Structure formats: C-alpha cells, structure tokens
Amino acid sequence: MSSMPVSSPVQEYPKWTPDHELELLFHPDTIPVQVRRELHPDLHIRPLARTDYNRSHLSVLSVLTVVTDPGLAAYQARFDLLRSQPKTNYTIVIIDKPTDQIIAVGSVFVEHKFLRGLGSVGHIEDIAVNPNVQGKKLGLRVIQALTGISEREGCYKTILNCSDKNIPFYEKCGYVKKENEMAKTS
Ligand code: ACO
Numbered sequence: 001m002s003s004m005p006v007s008s009p010v011q012e013y014p015k016w017t018p019d020h021e022l023e024l025l026f027h028p029d030t031i032p033v034q035v036r037r038e039l040h041p042d043l044h045i046r047p048l049a050r051t052d053y054n055r056s057h058l059s060v061l062s063v064l065t066v067v068t069d070p071g072l073a074a075y076q077a078r079f080d081l082l083r084s085q086p087k088t089n090y091t092i093v094i095i096d097k098p099t100d101q102i103i104a105v106g107s108v109f110v111e112h113k114f115l116r117g118l119g120s121v122g123h124i125e126d127i128a129v130n131p132n133v134q135g136k137k138l139g140l141r142v143i144q145a146l147t148g149i150s151e152r153e154g155c156y157k158t159i160l161n162c163s164d165k166n167i168p169f170y171e172k173c174g175y176v177k178k179e180n181e182m183a184k185t186s
Contacts, residue, residue: 013042013097022049025083025091032148035141042098043138045145048091048105050079056101056130057093064128088112090149091126094138103130106142108150108158122150124160143173 019028024047031045039045048057053075058067070078082089087110094104106127112120124146129139150158161181162170 013100015100016044016095016097017049017051017100019046022046022051024049025079025089026086030090030149030152031092031145032152035145035148038137038141038144039094042096043103044095044097045092045141046095048079048093050076052093052102055093055095056103057105060102060105060128060130061126062128063131064126087153090146090153092142092145092149094142103133104128104138104142106146108146110150110153110155116156120153120155122146122153122155122158124150124158127160139169140173143170143175147174 026047028046036045053072058069061067089107089109091105091107093102096103107125109123109125110120111123124143127139127142147158167177
C-alpha cells in the first residue's frame with residue numbers, strides 16, 4: 001500500500017472556505033485566470049462573500065479610511081443590495097488560505113452610460129492591503145484583476161482617484177495621470 005499522503009485543498013488549508021461553499025457577489029470566473037496564476041499558492045482571489053464580515057473585510061478597509069462597524073445584519077443587507085444590481089459592483093478579495101482571512105480588497109463599479117453607443121466606464125474604488133503584507137504585489141494583483149473585469153465587461157476606460165502619494169503605485173499598475181478631480185464634501 002502506498003504511504004503517500006492524500007491531500008486536497010481543504011485538507012491542506014483546514015480553515016479555508018472554498019468558493020462553492022460561499023454566497024459570492026458575482027461569478028468567480030469573471031476574475032482573470034492570469035491573475036490567479038500569479039498568486040502564491042497560499043493565497044486565493046475571489047469575489048466578496050456574504051460572510052466576509054467574519055474574515056476581516058472591514059478591518060482591512062480601515063487602512064484606507066474611517067470604517068464604522070455596522071454589525072453583521074447591516075453588512076449582509078448591503079451585500080444583498082449590491083448583489084441585486086448585477087453587472088454593476090465587482091468587489092474582490094485576496095484570502096490568506098491558512099487563516100481564511102482577507103488580506104487585500106478592491107472594487108470596480110461599472111457605470112452604464114447613454115453616450116458612446118451605450119458605453120460603460122469602470123471606476124476603481126476602495127483598494128486596501130493589510131499593512132503586514134504591503135509591498136508584496138497584492139495591490140498590483142487587485143488592480144490587474146479589477147482592470148481585467150472592467151475590460152471584460154466592455155468598459156471603454158477604467159479610471160480612479162488617488163492621493164499624490166499613491167500615483168507611483170498606480171503608474172506601476174499601468175495607469176497614467178489624466179484630467180483633474182473635483183469634489184464637494186457633504
Ligand atoms: N510609492 C511608490 N511606489 C509604490 C508605492 C508608493 N506609495 N506603493 C507601491 N509601490 C510600488 C511597489 O514598490 C511595486 O513596485 P515594483 O513592481 O517596482 O516592485 C508596485 O508599486 C506594486 O506595489 P504592491 O506591492 O502591489 O503594493 P501594495 O500591495 O503595498 O499595495 C497600496 C499598494 C494599495 C497603495 C497599499 O499600500 C495600501 O493598501 N495602502 C493604504 C490604502 C491606500 O492608500 N489605498 C489606495 C487608495 S486609492 C483607491 O482606492 C482608488
């Protein structure tokens with residue numbers, strides 16, 4: 001009899017919840033395969049899940065700005081709202097498989113227009129990487145995945161706003177500075 005251990009992803013990462021056990025925001029195949037291939041085997045990229053409240057989603061987002069905890073029920077109501085508007089909000093997460101916790105997040109919002117032959121524009125929003133793992137190309141992978149989704153959804157351009165400090169990061173991701181942002185805080 002062979003003494004080789006029999007392994008499966010679930011046995012290898014006992015805490016990790018595979019996609020088929022989750023309620024996801026959109027179909028995981030929407031995420032470009034090439035980005036998946038570039039990730040370390042301990043990492044997994046997937047759409048946001050309804051239970052990601054329990055996987056540090058809000059904690060990771062808090063490196064970006066103030067995040068107040070709405071509680072599980074309100075979090076899931078927001079998830080349900082986003083999922084009720086298909087082909088509009090694509091929020092992705094990178095999961096650390098050994099802990100089943102989120103370490104990077106990002107979204108692309110698809111704006112469906114009347115101009116340019118009913119064209120669409122992808123707006124990249126809310127990119128955040130856990131400070132313990134910044135500088136390991138996870139931000140780059142999130143941007144590559146979101147840009148790929150935007151292109152796959154037929155957007156004629158993908159845009160984002162950022163601070164001066166983050167311009168070099170987005171340039172590394174292939175983005176160029178163009179036009180100006182105007183804002184009115186309410
Ligand atoms: N200045 C210069 N270069 C940078 C910077 C920076 N601030 N940040 C990253 N880079 C470079 C890296 O050195 C790397 O270059 P290389 O390919 O030559 O090695 C390349 O950009 C890719 O960097 P990553 O390792 O993928 O960056 P990281 O995983 O740390 O993610 C991010 C970058 C998202 C800015 C992260 O630091 C973060 O979460 N910061 C706090 C939150 C934040 O500012 N988010 C962006 C808000 S803008 C928006 O949401 C649209």
